[in-house]
Each structure stands twice: as C-alpha cells, then as structure tokens.
Amino acid sequence: MDTESQVSAPFLVLILIPIFFFLILNYFFKSHSSNLPLPPGPTPWPLIGNLLHIGPNPLATITNFSTLYGPLISLRLGSQLAVFASSPAAAAQILRTHDHTLSARYIFQMTTDPHKLRHFSLLLSPECDNHWKLLRTTCRTHLFTSKALQTQSILRNTKIAAMVHYLESKTGSAVQIRDVGFTTIFNTLTNVVFSRDLMGFEEDGVGFCFKFKEHYRKIAKLGLVPNLADFYPILSGLDLQGLKRKIAECNRRVDVVYEGFIAQRRRDRDRNGGERLGDFLDSMLDIGFCDEQIKYLAAVSSPVFSLSLSPSPNILKMEDCVLQWQELLSAGTDTTSTTVEWAMAELTKNKHIMKKVEEEIRREIKDQNEAIDESIIPQLHYLQACVKETLRLHPPAPFLLPHKALETCEVMGYTIPKDTRIFVNIWAIGRDPTIWENPLTFDPNRFLESDIDFKGFDFRFLPFGSGRRICPGLPMAILQVTLILANLIRNFDWSLPNNEDPSNLDLSGKVGIAYYKQDPLFLIPQNKVLSTLY
Numbered sequence: 001m002d003t004e005s006q007v008s009a010p011f012l013v014l015i016l017i018p019i020f021f022f023l024i025l026n027y028f029f030k031s032h033s034s035n036l037p038l039p040p041g042p043t044p045w046p047l048i049g050n051l052l053h054i055g056p057n058p059l060a061t062i063t064n065f066s067t068l069y070g071p072l073i074s075l076r077l078g079s080q081l082a083v084f085a086s087s088p089a090a091a092a093q094i095l096r097t098h099d100h101t102l103s104a105r106y107i108f109q110m111t112t113d114p115h116k117l118r119h120f121s122l123l124l125s126p127e128c129d130n131h132w133k134l135l136r137t138t139c140r141t142h143l144f145t146s147k148a149l150q151t152q153s154i155l156r157n158t159k160i161a162a163m164v165h166y167l168e169s170k171t172g173s174a175v176q177i178r179d180v181g182f183t184t185i186f187n188t189l190t191n192v193v194f195s196r197d198l199m200g201f202e203e204d205g206v207g208f209c210f211k212f213k214e215h216y217r218k219i220a221k222l223g224l225v226p227n228l229a230d231f232y233p234i235l236s237g238l239d240l241q242g243l244k245r246k247i248a249e250c251n252r253r254v255d256v257v258y259e260g261f262i263a264q265r266r267r268d269r270d271r272n273g274g275e276r277l278g279d280f281l282d283s284m285l286d287i288g289f290c291d292e293q294i295k296y297l298a299a300v301s302s303p304v305f306s307l308s309l310s311p312s313p314n315i316l317k318m319e320d321c322v323l324q325w326q327e328l329l330s331a332g333t334d335t336t337s338t339t340v341e342w343a344m345a346e347l348t349k350n351k352h353i354m355k356k357v358e359e360e361i362r363r364e365i366k367d368q369n370e371a372i373d374e375s376i377i378p379q380l381h382y383l384q385a386c387v388k389e390t391l392r393l394h395p396p397a398p399f400l401l402p403h404k405a406l407e408t409c410e411v412m413g414y415t416i417p418k419d420t421r422i423f424v425n426i427w428a429i430g431r432d433p434t435i436w437e438n439p440l441t442f443d444p445n446r447f448l449e450s451d452i453d454f455k456g457f458d459f460r461f462l463p464f465g466s467g468r469r470i471c472p473g474l475p476m477a478i479l480q481v482t483l484i485l486a487n488l489i490r491n492f493d494w495s496l497p498n499n500e501d502p503s504n505l506d507l508s509g510k511v512g513i514a515y516y517k518q519d520p521l522f523l524i525p526q527n528k529v530l531s532t533l534y
C-alpha cells in the first residue's frame with residue numbers, strides 16, 4: 001500500500017466498529033423483515049453472506065450452484081443480494097418478461113459520482129429513462145447504422161492495413177494477439193471522433209506525452225480488484241482500498257489530453273485557412289460555437305461524446321464528456337479484442353477449422369491480388385460461424401453487465417426484492433449440455449446448421465444481451481472482429497512460440513473488465529501475401 005493511502009490502525013478500528021454493528025443490524029433486519037420466497041442458494045453466513053463460497057473461479061462456482069439449486073439462484077454478497085439466471089427460460093423472464101423492471105443498472109462503487117452518471121452516461125445510466133433513450137438513439141444513428149458503418153469503412157481498412165504492415169514487420173517473432181487487436185480497434189474508434197491514432201503497436205501514445213495504452217492497462221488492472229464497497233456500500237465514502245481515488249487520478253490525467261485536442265484543432269483550422277478533416281469535432285467547429293457550447297453540443301450530437309448527453313439545460317463540463325468517451329472505448333475495445341484473441345486461440349488449437357476458414361476466404365475473394373474488402377464479409381459464412389462459436393464458449397461479458405431491480409417483482413415463483421443485483425450467466429447457458437451437443441467442443445458447424453443468432457431473440461445464445469440494454473455496438477463489433485480475423489488468417493500462417501504443440505494450448509479464462517484468456521495468446525506470424533496489396 002502506498003504511504004498516502006495508509007490509515008492508522010486505531011483510527012480504522014474507531015471507524016469500523018460502528019459500521020460493523022450497523023451491518024449486523026442491517027443484515028438481520030433485511031433477512032428477517034419478511035418471509036419472502038427468495039430464489040434458492042447456499043445458506044449465507046451472517047455479515048459476509050456467501051462471499052467465501054465464491055472462491056477464485058466465480059464462473060465455475062456459480063454455474064455449479066445453478067446445477068445444485070436451479071436456474072434462478074440467489075447469493076448474498078456481503079450485505080447485498082444478487083440473483084443469477086442460468087437457463088434460457090430464466091434469462092427470458094429477466095430480459096424479456098420483466099425487462100421493464102429489471103433493466104436498471106447496478107453502478108460499481110469505484111465509478112464516479114452517481115449523479116453525473118445519471119446525467120451523462122449510457123452504459124452506466126442507472127435507469128432506462130428518457131435521457132438514456134436519447135443517448136442510445138444518438139449513438140445508434142451516428143455510429144452503428146449500416147450507413148454510419150459504411151462511412152467508417154475507409155477508416156477501418158486503413159487501420160487494418162496498418163495492422164497487416166505491423167505484423168509483416170514482425171514475421172518470425174511472437175506478437176501478443178489481444179494487444180494487436182486492441183490497438184487496431186482503439187485507433188479505429190479514436191479516428192471516428194478526432195481523426196487521430198492514439199496508440200502505436202509498440203510505441204505508446206504515438207507522439208503524445210500521455211501513454212494511452214498504459215492508462216487503459218491501469219484501468220483494466222484496477223477493474224480486477226474486488227471492491228469491498230460493492231459488497232458493503234456503506235463503506236463507499238471511505239474508499240478503504242483507494243480504488244476510487246486511483247481511478248479519479250487516472251481520469252484527471254487523460255481529461256487534460258482530450259481538452260488539448262479541441263484547442264489544437266481550433267489553432268490548426270485558423271492556421272490552415274479553415275481546412276477541414278470532416279470528423280465530428282470539425283462539424284461542431286464549423287457551426288461556429290464557442291468552446292462551452294461545443295462541449296455541450298459534443299454531448300448532443302457526437303457519436304461518441306453524445307454518450308454524455310444530458311436532457312437538463314446545464315452546460316456539460318469537458319471532463320464529463322471525456323468520462324463517457326472513455327466509457328465507450330472500454331465497452332468497445334476490450335470486448336472486441338478479447339474475442340479476436342479467443343477466436344485465434346481456438347483456430348490455432350483446431351488447425352482443420354483454421355484451414356477451412358482460409359479456403360473460404362480464398363474462394364470468396366475472386367482476385368487474390370486484392371486487399372480484403374469488407375463487402376465480402378456477409379459471404380464468409382463459415383468464418384461468421386467461427387465468431388459465433390467463439391462467443392458461445394468465451395463470451396466477453398459472461399454475466400452480461402449487472403442489472404438492478406427497480407421494484408420488487410416475482411420471477412419463476414420467487415421474489416426479487418427492489419435493488420437486487422441481477423446477473424444472467426450466459427457462460428453457463430453457452431456450455432449447458434442440455435442445450436448444446438458436446439458443449440465444450442469448438443464446432444462452428446452447429447451455427448451453419450441452425451438459424452441461432454445473437455441478436456437477442458434466442459435466449460440460448462446471448463453474447464450481446466437482450467432487451468432494452470442489449471449492446472448497441474453489436475453491428476460494429478461483429479464487423480470489426482470478422483474483418484480482423486479474415487485479415488489475420490488470409491495474410492499469415494500462425495504458429496505458437498517454442499514449437500509448442502497447439503493441442504496443449506491452455507484455454508482457461510479469467511474474469512476482469514472482460515472475460516480474458518488467462519495467459520495472453522502469443523503467436524508467430526509468417527507472411528503469406530505481398531504487402532503491396534495494402
């Protein structure tokens with residue numbers, strides 16, 4: 001622990017004793033105030049609830065509890081009640097039948113001021129209110145419709161070309177696949193708004209004094225630490241682990257950089273006689289608004305800054321806009337790059353499937369001297385089936401994002417009290433042997449032979465969720481993942497470092513901001529196609 005976050009022991013005891021008694025009273029009051037038929041689950045201990053039951057692998061433990069107690073179980077996490085749904089029927093009850101009541105969002109205690117989230121956030125908007133609706137619509141219109149995706153296509157191709165060039169330069173050396181995907185996807189998103197790369201494949205920050213990769217790694221690391229305050233919200237103000245403070249510090253540093261982008265664009269335009277880059281930042285400057293108004297409008301009409309839109313007449317502060325911009329980057333980059341990594345791991349392990357993907361790409365690209373055009377993606381049925389199979393076995397959000405009950409309601413004969421945290425265990429559903437034949441086998445054919453899709457209508461397969469909180473980035477994510485994989489497979493042969501046998505590749509995962517491969521995947525590229533294509 002660093003010195004500034006150390007608290008003297010007697011002081012801690014003085015604080016903790018009254019809290020301890022409050023928690024005991026609170027626990028017994030909540031437990032005995034009514035005889036509500038909660039969903040079944042292991043008997044909780046006083047005060048700590050089921051925390052000790054969870055162990056180091058929450059996915060496996062909670063899935064085991066579901067096998068023992070049924071598709072809807074409840075656990076007490078410290079002072080907080082949590083319900084887990086682990087079957088298509090239970091998921092449908094939560095995400096369709098009771099979507100209205102159960103689609104509020106649980107806000108992690110290490111995030112910023114909840115009042116700001118209510119006004120500025122989409123992902124962490126506590127309720128699906130008018131403000132949230134407006135953000136989703138704006139976001140969909142500017143980022144995720146077919147038209148918006150088509151407009152971004154040149155940009156995507158440029159970033160993919162940069163990835164291919166980088167990998168060509170690494171022929172014969174091991175590269176970390178998640179990191180390559182992360183850099184490509186991150187730069188694609190930052191170009192939509194700022195027309196800039198913010199990361200290099202190796203050089204961090206590309207020309208800025210701020211190191212973006214380091215920043216996001218730090219945030220991801222902090223996201224892995226279980227926060228005591230999430231189990232005992234009464235401790236939130238104390239920030240005993242210093243997590244809130246550390247996140248706030250990280251955000252303050254990155255805020256300054258984004259503010260600088262606006263100021264610099266103004267100067268550049270003045271210097272270049274009003275020359276435009278045509279991105280979102282330019283559109284706002286074109287209208288001729290003052291900075292303060294731009295900050296507000298950035299929130300109203302930008303595909304990315306719009307995530308901070310507030311229906312209130314208050315002018316937004318830049319730091320709030322930036323907060324949400326980062327929110328979208330986190331939602332979009334970690335999930336997508338981790339999917340690329342899992343897919344490459346499965347294809348490396350299953351060489352015959354990798355070969356079939358390669359053959360399909362070769363068949364569909366008529367002119368082998370062409371770079372891959374994304375218009376052929378819909379024809380790559382087998383590759384798309386591989387992406388679905390990857391998301392079935394390794395969903396980046398294995399419990400979706402935590403929902404919260406707005407009101408008490410009854411689900412499958414049990415009561416879910418107001419404020420309960422709700423999780424849908426899509427990891428368990430994706431591996432359920434009563435739903436999937438040989439569930440642990442990576443077999444894309446199962447998706448070629450059926451019409452199961454991930455658009456939220458089939459509750460056996462929900463990698464993007466369903467209902468009002470379904471991932472709005474789905475079309476962009478699928479396009480990005482498929483395009484990156486097509487390029488990795490078409491342009492390079494891949495092998496494991498140290499002649500490692502692919503059949504021994506360990507495919508265990510760990511839960512963090514996303515569901516990551518436990519050991520990052522390192523692969524060695526061998527170039528197959530001449531770089532002049534790109």
Ligand code: HEM
Pocket residue numbers: 122123124125136328331332333335336339395396397400401402463464465466468469470471472473474476477478481
């Ligand atoms: C393979 C990639 C991705 C997967 C598997 C994924 C999955 C998910 C899931 C499971 C949720 C939560 C659904 C719920 O709460 O019930 C979600 C929410 C969200 N995702 Fe994605 N996502 C991906 C990529 C993206 C991308 C590329 C973006 C944007 C650039 C994005 C933006 C969001 C946002 C803004 C939300 C919050 C929606 C809300 O609360 O209303 N995601 N995503």
